[in-house]
Amino acid sequence: MIEIEEANKIYNTPGKDYLEGIKLVTFDMDGVLLKNRNSWDVIINRAMRKHSNEGKMVYTFDYLHRNGVPDHLYANLTQTKIRTYINLNDMTSNVMRTLEYLRHRKIKTAIVSAGSHIFAEYIAELMGMDYYIGNxxxxxAHKFIKNVDPAKKDLNVANIQSILGVSPEETLSVGDSFMDLSMKRKSRYFVAFNTASYRTLEYSDFTVESTNLYDIISRLTGH
Incomplete structure (x- = not known):
């Protein structure tokens, strides 16, 4: 159970820059940096050579961690194969512009995702991000490895803060699901981006109802 205090909604004040004092922004990947909200479902369906999920089960990481997949599929889940499953058309609008703005402000960026570590690695390297972690x-060994527990992402955020020399007060997190709110425990602010979850809206500090990532910058700085 995620225990998070309800946020006092923060509304933009003219001239107020909420990125002032922020040194690290941690992003969820699925549904934030990527339009698709479940990279593991994409990967498993590609491994099975299926391109449509209509009428099919949805493969979540928790299901895969508990049950695995048929033995013959692991040959299609190597790092090399998974990298070929990345679709750059699935990138959210203006990811590069957003990260370039943060880099200009000398704000470090990281990915904390229960999605694919390989996808996170690819995006982080492509976009020049400072850190990434995924499952x-x-x-x-024919098993799935949980590096990120969706309900305990604060542990990953704390580890990144220790590595990069940043405090929770200097951290802002961005997510789209209720589980992503676990990052809020180690963040000064939490931004709900393009979420379909009412509870995420309720407990976030800022909400950005958009599919354009740069709207986060506009929301926080008024630019």
């Missing part, structure tokens, strides 16, 4: 598959 993995061990094709030798």
């Amino acid at each position: 993995e598959v061990d094709t030798t």
